[in-house]
Structure formats: C-alpha cells, structure tokens
Amino acid sequence: MTDAAPPSSITYSGYLALDDLLAAQHPLSDQHDEMLFVIIHQTKELWLKQILHEVALAQSLVRSGDLVPAYKSLARVSRIQAVMTQSWDILATMTPADYLRFRGVLGSSSGFQSDQFRRFEAMLGLKDSRFLRFHEERPHAYAALKAAIDAPSLYDDALSQLAIAGLPIPVEVLNRDVSQPYEPSEAVEDAWLEVYRDTARWWPQYQLAEKLVDLDDALLTWRHKHVVTVERIIGRRRGTGGTEGVAYLTETLQRRCFPELWSLRTRL
Numbered sequence: 001m002t003d004a005a006p007p008s009s010i011t012y013s014g015y016l017a018l019d020d021l022l023a024a025q026h027p028l029s030d031q032h033d034e035m036l037f038v039i040i041h042q043t044k045e046l047w048l049k050q051i052l053h054e055v056a057l058a059q060s061l062v063r064s065g066d067l068v069p070a071y072k073s074l075a076r077v078s079r080i081q082a083v084m085t086q087s088w089d090i091l092a093t094m095t096p097a098d099y100l101r102f103r104g105v106l107g108s109s110s111g112f113q114s115d116q117f118r119r120f121e122a123m124l125g126l127k128d129s130r131f132l133r134f135h136e137e138r139p140h141a142y143a144a145l146k147a148a149i150d151a152p153s154l155y156d157d158a159l160s161q162l163a164i165a166g167l168p169i170p171v172e173v174l175n176r177d178v179s180q181p182y183e184p185s186e187a188v189e190d191a192w193l194e195v196y197r198d199t200a201r202w203w204p205q206y207q208l209a210e211k212l213v214d215l216d217d218a219l220l221t222w223r224h225k226h227v228v229t230v231e232r233i234i235g236r237r238r239g240t241g242g243t244e245g246v247a248y249l250t251e252t253l254q255r256r257c258f259p260e261l262w263s264l265r266t267r268l
C-alpha cells in the first residue's frame with residue numbers, strides 16, 4: 001500500500017484532520033491563559049500517543065531478538081521526552097495569579113488521571129493497577145491500560161533477551177507475574193554487571209541497556225521539571241487530583257523503571 005497513488009481529493013487539512021484537531025480546545029473560563037493550559041496538555045497527550053506507538057515497536061523488536069533495530073525507536077522516545085520536558089518552560093510563563101484565576105474550573109481533574117501516561121509507565125515496568133479506577137467510564141482507555149499492566153514490560157522482554165544470550169537470569173524472574181510491580185534482584189544486577197564489565201562481548205545488550213537508561217533518565221528529568229514548575233505555580237497547595245501536591249510528586253522521583261541499571265553503577 002505504501003506506494004499507492006493518493007486519492008486526488010487529499011488536502012493538507014483533510015489529511016491532518018485539522019478541523020477535528022483545531023475544534024478540540026474548549027477552555028471553560030474567559031481567562032486568556034487557559035488556552036495555553038489546554039494546548040500544553042493536548043500536545044503532551046499527542047506526544048504520548050507517538051511514544052506508545054514507538055515503545056510498542058521497540059518492544060516487539062526486543063522480544064524477537066532484534067536489539068539493534070529497536071535502538072532507533074528508543075532514541076526517538078527519549079528525544080520526544082526531551083521536547084515534553086522543554087515545554088514546561090512555556091507553561092512557566094503563566095504566573096501563579098494567572099493560573100489561580102481559572103484553576104477552579106478544573107474541579108478534581110488532574111494529570112494524575114492521564115491513561116496514556118500510566119500506559120507509558122506500565123510498558124516501561126512501573127505497574128500500578130490502582131490507577132485503573134480512574135478510567136472506568138472510558139472502556140477503551142481502561143482496556144488499553146489493563147492490557148499494558150497485564151503484559152510483559154519492555155524490561156521483562158530485555159531480561160528474557162539476556163537469558164537467551166546466555167546470561168544467568170533466575171527462572172523466578174523470567175516466570176514472574178508480570179502484572180505485579182517488578183522487584184529488583186541481585187542476580188539480575190550481577191547479569192547487567194557482566195554486560196557493563198565486558199561491553200565488547202555484550203555490545204548489543206550494553207547498547208540496549210544504555211537506551212533504557214536514557215528513557216528512565218528522561219522520565220525523571222520530566223518529573224523533576226514538573227515538580228519544580230508545580231511549586232513555582234501553586235506552592236505547597238494540595239493537588240486537584242487529591243494528593244498532597246509537591247510532596248507526592250517529589251516521592252515519584254524515587255521511582256525507577258530499570259532499577260538494576262542504576263544500582264549496578266555503584267559496583268562497577
């Protein structure tokens with residue numbers, strides 16, 4: 001199909017569904033800055049859609065043992081994450097007073113309820129089925145998040161590849177209940193240590209590991225910029241989603257998708 005002649009009626013706006021896309025901004029107040037707030041979030045959801053598309057490809061490549069082709073998708077994901085992090089600087093042009101003038105219209109809605117963000121976390125290995133309950137009214141979002149939680153994560157697939165390459169990954173790790181949060185394992189850390197100590201021998205595995213660290217690093221950088229921007233805009237107020245706000249977001253900085261890829265560094 002790729003080389004098929006396009007229908008002659010194709011237009012720029014039609015191809016991009018611009019009338020749908022540009023009719024989807026509905027600020028609820030008459031405050032000027034609310035449009036920015038809507039557009040920042042919508043662009044972030046679009047980028048997340050692309051990220052999910054890319055991680056799915058990378059994961060299927062890793063699962064079939066094609067580590068090198070997966071690098072391209074993973075590199076693309078971390079570049080998109082960098083753009084998402086940069087967009088905090090646009091949002092930070094909104095002063096606390098500007099935001100507080102329309103914050104009330106948001107009710108109890110919050111980025112906490114982004115199903116695509118939770119799917120991204122789940123695909124990387126941060127599984128938490130408690131977030132499912134926010135999506136009971138959107139069956140397609142619920143089903144997609146549940147499927148991501150119930151499936152092996154990108155990290156589960158990477159560990160299977162280490163085992164296939166001959167590294168000793170315990171069977172309990174390979175056969176774990178993948179819907180549960182991943183528990184760091186000393187044996188897995190030992191396997192990665194071998195990869196990092198002899199990169200010439202384990203070059204494809206080493207390159208994959210560094211691409212994974214790029215993703216984890218970029219996610220943490222995004223989280224960090226989020227919490228700094230939140231403190232700058234709402235101080236220590238509680239979040240609309242019901243958490244303590246800055247204190248909750250600061251705790252999330254401890255999360256690691258690929259824990260042994262961080263912990264091994266102390267032992268190298």
Ligand code: HEM
Nearest residue numbers: 040044110111112117230233234239240241242243245252
């Ligand atoms: C004025 C701007 C913003 C403020 C004050 C803010 C505040 C917060 C707070 C307080 C939370 C914790 C949950 C809650 O109690 O609500 C949260 C969570 C979250 N926010 Fe924001 N946020 C802002 C903008 C954004 C933007 C622009 C994005 C995306 C681009 C975003 C994405 C998220 C996500 C994904 C979470 C869940 C984080 C997690 O649980 O790890 N937020 N936000």
Ligand SMILES: N[C@@H](CC(=O)c1ccccc1NC=O)C(=O)O
Nearest residue numbers: 106109110111112238239240241
């Ligand atoms: N949690 C924010 C509200 C907020 O930022 C928000 C509200 C609706 C849709 C997306 C949001 N973004 C991230 O949390 C607050 O507490 O002010």
